[in-house]
Amino acid sequence: MNRRLPGTISQCQKLLLATHNHAPTAFSTRFLSTSRVNRERQECQVLVVGGGTGGCAMAAKLSSRLGSDKVVVLEPEDKHYYQPMFTLIGGGMKRLDQSHRQMADVLPTKAKWVKEKALEFDPDNNTVSTSGGKTIKYDFLIIATGLQLNYGKIPGLVEALETPDSNVCSIYSPKYVDHVYECLRRTNKGNAIFTFPNCPIKCAGAPQKIAYISEHYFRKMGRRDNVNIIYNTSLPVIFGVKHYAEALMKLIKRRNITLNVQRNLVEVRHKDNIAVFEDLAKPGVHYEETYSMLHVTPPMSTPDVVANCKKLVTPTGFVDVDQLTLQHNKYSNVFAIGDSASSPNSKTAAAAAAQSPVVFKNVMAAIEGKAPTDIYDGYSSCPIVTGYSSCILAEFDYNLTPVETFPLDQSKERYSMFFMKKELMPVLYWKLMMNGYWNGPALMRKIFSVLKFNKKQ
Known part of the structure; x- marks a missing residue:
């Protein structure tokens, strides 16, 4: 040592x-x-x-x-x-x-x-x-x-992102995020494809958030019947926590979104509007998919x-x-x-x-020369925005066990969770988190737990 x-x-x-x-x-x-x-x-x-x-x-x-x-x-x-906030920017919110x-x-x-x-x-x-x-x-x-963000690891992607009339976009970079809403506005028909790369990424819920927001946008604009929403993820499941995955699978089915698992983007040919994907379950097998809009989550490291x-x-x-x-x-x-x-x-x-x-x-x-004793339990939270007025608030720990703050089923789409994500969390971030005062909702969870216990007594 x-x-x-x-x-x-x-x-x-x-x-x-x-x-x-x-x-x-x-x-x-x-x-x-x-x-x-x-x-x-x-x-x-x-x-x-x-x-x-x-x-x-x-x-x-x-x-x-x-x-x-x-x-x-x-x-x-x-x-x-x-x-x-980048997913909300991508949706024009x-x-x-x-x-x-x-x-x-x-x-x-x-x-x-x-x-x-x-x-x-x-x-x-x-x-x-x-x-x-x-x-x-x-x-x-x-x-x-x-x-x-390793955009350059996918052949053709950087060129596509930096071509103004290309319908290839990404919410993950401030350099490209504004282009997402531009792509939404000019997409009237065809395949709108959303990707999740074969590596750990930050905010793993964001790739599907922008897919759900886009689907809602096309419905609002009266174009949904002409636009096919496709979510291609390298993962074997839609979400790692079963409690929320079941709710999201119902949402995908209800909204007629095509889900392809273990499918990883390996090339973009933007002049032909073609995205090339590898089937991770069958290494070496590739699929060419034509798109009208392609949202890419880049590989990260x-x-x-x-x-x-x-x-x-x-x-x-x-x-x-x-x-x-x-x-x-x-x-x-x-x-x-x-x-x-x-x-x-x-x-x-x-x-x-x-x-x-x-x-x-x-x-x-x-x-102070002492051994560390404080423990992190793996807590993470992912507010999965599902449209322009709804959100599923996923909270879980290392064991992928739900660790929910509020005394309600957070796997359901709710406007209250959407309002918190859109309006309250940015204020909390700038005023408390950046000043060292926000340690996550653990204290709030304890308060709700005590109130719930007392109510049962």
């Missing part, structure tokens, strides 16, 4: 203390002059790599506890996106400018923001090198890099800089952490939160919210 004693004063800090409140000597003048010139090396108590949902939540919690300039956030982007804030306004003021990319992790020496030529030395590291550090990751490229404590299995001063962690939960913002108090408490325990 790679351990560093918490609270150790660095040589740099000792030199600064030695010169504090004294007139500059020749030595101190030389030292201060050198420190101004040599800005390539920085030190911090906690380094958070990634300014997404998990990264911002951890930066807020830790900087509030540890104080100013103890936490460094390494993040190159100017904007922070609330990605769960929200605008792209409503989905983001400036990164400078989201990150906590007590944390230091280094607006650069991570280039290399060196966990043996507790350092991360950056695109700006810096080497950041940390006592503790939290990896919150999320997943990268952890960022290359994470996957390339073999000491930190599993063979599949995810940060190798204990699924309960989210502490690294080899390096005790390394933790992960969110989509880049190897924990086998569904990758959602709700999962990151539930993980955040666990990672926070376990990091604080490690700083």
Whole structure:
């Protein structure tokens, strides 16, 4: 195990203390002059790599506890996106400018923001090198890099997405999400195909959400009889949790949506409006399907800089952490939160919210020289929007057991769940989650459970 004693004063800090409140000597003048010139090396108590949902939540919690300039956030982007809104943007229910804030306004003021990319992790020496030529030395590291979108892994897809008159679209990137609604508006007949790739992805419910929203759109516009909705998923089932899968299968049948399982998109020929799929149950067997609209969920992976550090990751490229404590299995001063962690939960913002108090408490325990004891149960939530006024709120744990917050059957389509998804969750995200105050609905679930118990007595 790679351990560093918490609270150790660095040589740099000792030199600064030695010169504090004294007139500059020749030595101190030389030292201060050198420190101004040599800005390539920085030190911090906690380094958070990634300014997404998990990264911002951890930066807020830790900087509030540890104080100013103890936490460094390494993040190159100017904007922070609330990605769960992208399905609503695709359906024309929200605008792209409503989905983001400036990164400078989201990150906590007590944390230091280094607006650069991570280039290399060196966990043996507790350092991360950056695109700006810096080497950041940390006592503790939290990896919150999320997943990268690998559109280029499907031949013909990037060209199709970047061709304005192409009816190929994707809700997953802010670069392409506006085009989804444009495709909906100009599709009058033919096959509207929606895909799910053969790999772990963030928000695994989103590919079918946009399919259900699109189906409802065509009904509203009076085009449904002329448009065939096809959902091609690489998975063997529509949804991993049986309780919700049964409800979704009824919905698919009721709405006359064609479901093809174990079918993976491998090529797009946009000039001919043809999508090529491989039958995963029969490797090597391919199907060519003609489309009028094609919505693609891209293959995803952890960022290359994470996957390339073999000491930190599993063979599949995810940060190798204990699924309960989210502490690294080899390096005790390394933790992960969110989509880049190897924990086998569904990758959602709700999962990151539930993980955040666990990672926070376990990091604080490690700083104090104690073993981590807080446990993450795999909680995740997926509000499956089924149209312009309905939603199924799926909540479950590692065992794929429903863990429902509200005292009602959440497998049913409800307007109340839709309103919560569309109007309340964004406010909760920006006001509470980004400030480190939202830990998921566990407390709310306990309150409802007590009320339900008392009612029975």
